[in-house]
Amino acid sequence: MKALAFDLGAGSGRAIVGEWTKDDRLVLTETHRFANEPVRAGRRLHWDILRLYHEVKLGLAASARAADGPIDSIGIDSWAVDFGLLDRNGDLLGNPVHYRDSRTDGLMEAAWQIVPKEEMFSRTGLQFLPFNTLYQLWAMKREKSPLLEAADKLLMIPDLLRYFLTGQTFGEYTNASTTQFLNASTRRWDTELLERFGLPSGILPEVAQPATVIGTLRASVREELGIPGIPVVAVGEHDTASAVAGVPAADGKPFAYLICGTWSLLGTETAVPVLGADAMRFNFTNEGGLGGTYRLLKNIMGLWLIQECKRLWDRQGVRRSYGEWAELAAREKPFLAFVDPDDDSFLAPAGMPAAIRAFCRKTGQPEPETEAQVMRVVTDSLALKARYVLERLERLTGIAYGGLHMVGGGIQNEALCQSTANAIGRPVWAGPVEASAIGNLAAQFMANGRLSDLAEARRWIAASIDIREYEPQNKNEWEDAYGRFVRYVV
Structure with missing residues (x-):
């Protein structure tokens, strides 16, 4: 079939x-x-x-x-x-x-x-x-x-x-x-x-x-x-709905996910919408999911920052692949400065690197000078923002999640996966890359009766893909960095 x-x-x-x-x-x-x-x-x-x-x-x-x-x-x-x-x-x-x-x-x-x-x-x-x-x-x-x-x-x-x-x-x-x-x-x-x-x-x-x-x-x-x-x-x-359906959470327990793409979406599945004052204050959303579920999640302006930096540098003749930029960023000293990825200045800037430097300057932080330093600031900030949102998700649901499923194209950036595990102090389970397409296919197999429900679909997906686990490292350094990062979150 x-x-x-x-x-x-x-x-x-x-x-x-x-x-x-x-x-x-x-x-x-x-x-x-x-x-x-x-x-x-x-x-x-x-x-x-x-x-x-x-x-x-x-x-x-x-x-x-x-x-x-x-x-x-x-x-x-x-x-x-x-x-x-x-x-x-x-x-x-x-x-x-x-x-x-x-x-x-x-x-x-x-x-x-x-x-x-x-x-x-x-x-x-x-x-x-x-x-x-x-x-x-x-x-x-x-x-x-x-x-x-x-x-x-x-x-x-x-x-x-x-x-x-x-x-x-x-x-x-x-x-x-x-x-x-x-x-x-x-x-x-x-x-x-x-x-x-x-x-x-x-x-x-x-x-x-x-x-x-x-x-x-x-x-x-x-x-x-x-x-x-x-x-x-x-x-x-909605590609996020398909991506969530493609998360290989096979044990049936509550889970947290981070769909890592142009936008990063961090959340969980719920049986009913969460409509209280805290959910509104944290600007979480209750979007529809498969199988009668809700996607309780928050948008993070994810790889858009990296994509826009690369697009500008490509145009200027500084051409490197995403993998090469990730490797260069990983060699830089961490925690030079932080940005809030969701600051309005990053939504549609004329030049993303300039917008990142402007945020650092406005908030009294050192400005990244090289392209690799800019990339390192973005990578560190995306990982720490994931922790910030995960903590608020846990406050809304009352559940302490044992780790984070990361899916989508962004998991090809191994440094980002490792940094996210470091930031949250818990394992990250990365895979699959093509989560939206896999969730899309699962819905089709549900429609034609080959899969009975979403739970069976996730067991089938987990049996079909490879998952890479990232264990947290350098706990004390990342704890200190998180304490500094939260000062700059809007």
Whole structure:
């Protein structure tokens, strides 16, 4: 049995075929990889959604050629909060706007004048981020956008791509839960909340649960690509939901995870949303998960800092791989200075290295002079921020976690994994790298009945992958560093 996962990140996408082998293991084959580069047109930063759809079709064709036997299902996961609008004829109204666009600047605080912050959190359970879908829609309303006025349906990014493939308009639950207008307790759209902002609730699609077959490939897609009518599954379409499903926590005990990518997400699974005052004060979120779970987690502005530094240095002709930068940073003296990765100055700076130095200068710390020193400051700070968030997670749940599961592309940075173990003073279990794709595939196998539930999926994943354990080192040094670090956390 084979399933095809499209895993779209903020910088790239990939098509991965997952085969359930005769010995009940999972084997992954990457069949297509492509860039996902935003496009600035006039005053707006957009996603190139039609290019992404074209790459999905290329991935479909490549996977059909590469697979030894039929592909049994398809699933798509991507980042959250962004969306496309369809008119009443089902045509796309403009390119979706990128969450790093400036149109929502200052709107989050203004929104609290209409619906108080406390009420909004108690209804939606969602962390407050300036680019949440609610504020993006409200920005369009305030600008009297003709696109919003003409809209008949709102679809999140994976919903939109799935619509292009199947013609079916559903809003998958895990991604819908990131909009800040899905009620955390009822798991339904909070239409009354939207109406208080003067936003149309009639454009919202029917919510579909993950691990559900939504439709099959349109005839036009089948004819264009020369492939059969493959079922398309609503997986955990928020890539974080799929990544959490891909965590190999096989013993069934409560666990903490750190999904390490452009964003780092640190959290746990809960059976009910955590909506108290501390959860709001710590800016945690309750997003939907597979199997009726909630993802109680906090966003950390993760590898974005490293990626943006590398992008600038590449442009300046200082070209090194991520692995080379990690090795150079590991040779530098630790704890020169610290930054709070979640400081607003790092969200979309003109130059990330300059923003890091400016933070150090503003807070009275030594400025890193070399590129390797900048990387070391970021690595130390990301590890210490993980401890800061983990401690607050434990306060919310009342659980002391024995270690931390790290998954995602960032675990290829061995120095970061070791630094995180050092910072939290507990083991880090690293793996798998392709957690989102694996969770995506698991949802597909749940939809077709090959896996019964999430617990069985995690046991199957754990039996199929290699996990590397990092034990904490240099406890006293890291304790002292943490005491210094917390002074600079916003």
